[in-house]
Amino acid sequence: MIEKVEQAVQQNWVPSFRYEKNETSPFTPFTKDLSHAKGAVISTGGFYVKGQTPFNDNFGLGDPSYREIPVSTSLKDLSISHEHYDQTNARQDANVLFPLEVMKELQEEGRIGELAETHYSFMGYIPTPHPLKNVTAQEVAQKLLKENVDFALLVPS
Amino acid sequence: MSKEISEQVNVPRSLYNRFPFGSAVGQPNNKDQHKQVLNKALDILVEAKEGGNVEESGIKFK
Numbered sequence: 001m002i003e004k005v006e007q008a009v010q011q012n013w014v015p016s017f018r019y020e021k022n023e024t025s026p027f028t029p030f031t032k033d034l035s036h037a038k039g040a041v042i043s044t045g046g047f048y049v050k051g052q053t054p055f056n057d058n059f060g061l062g063d064p065s066y067r068e069i070p071v072s073t074s075l076k077d078l079s080i081s082h083e084h085y086d087q088t089n090a091r092q093d094a095n096v097l098f099p100l101e102v103m104k105e106l107q108e109e110g111r112i113g114e115l116a117e118t119h120y121s122f123m124g125y126i127p128t129p130h131p132l133k134n135v136t137a138q139e140v141a142q143k144l145l146k147e148n149v150d151f152a153l154l155v156p157s
Numbered sequence: 158m159s160k161e162i163s164e165q166v167n168v169p170r171s172l173y174n175r176f177p178f179g180s181a182v183g184q185p186n187n188k189d190q191h192k193q194v195l196n197k198a199l200d201i202l203v204e205a206k207e208g209g210n211v212e213e214s215g216i217k218f219k
């Protein structure tokens with residue numbers, strides 16, 4: 001599957017595209033009591049709050065930016081801009097790729113402690129990852145740290 | 158998402174569902190299924206002892 005997708009992207013948009021390959025994994029044990037922990041949702045489904053600037057495919061070059069989604073956002077107020085997955089299910093129910101409502105229920109049930117004030121969406125078609133790795137992902141990481149977020153749920157599209 | 162890609166990227170913790178692309182958490186409006194997926198992901202968050210493992214959920218999409 002990896003080869004098929006790489007070939008399609010190389011032929012159509014970015015000749016040098018290869019999926020990232022990492023030899024090690026940046027693992028930190030989770031030592032906090034989950035029922036007192038603060039979580040955030042990070043999706044790559046291309047979600048943005050109506051009124052924010054949509055993501056831009058840039059003629060197949062992708063978009064490494066992200067959108068901040070306040071915890072108070074109703075999922076009805078989210079739009080999607082992403083040209084590389086079937087949005088049918090996400091448009092019916094954004095929880096399938098941005099499960100903020102599900103996380104709220106888990107908080108009400110006491111499974112998790114609290115939700116961050118700010119959640120995030122990227123647009124997952126990023127065939128040239130350097131701006132993501134060096135700038136935007138690091139920005140989001142710093143914002144999560146500043147808000148004392150204990151864990152992030154990453155949801156891929 | 159593809160299991161193969163998760164393994165190659167070597168994410169710290171990963172729950173793999175055999176769901177269609179664009180529906181990583183489950184079917185639209187299937188709250189029970191969404192909760193099942195998230196609870197499994199949270200179990201992995203708490204219980205994982207090392208990074209890089211991709212755990213299959215075994216949850217059916219339909």
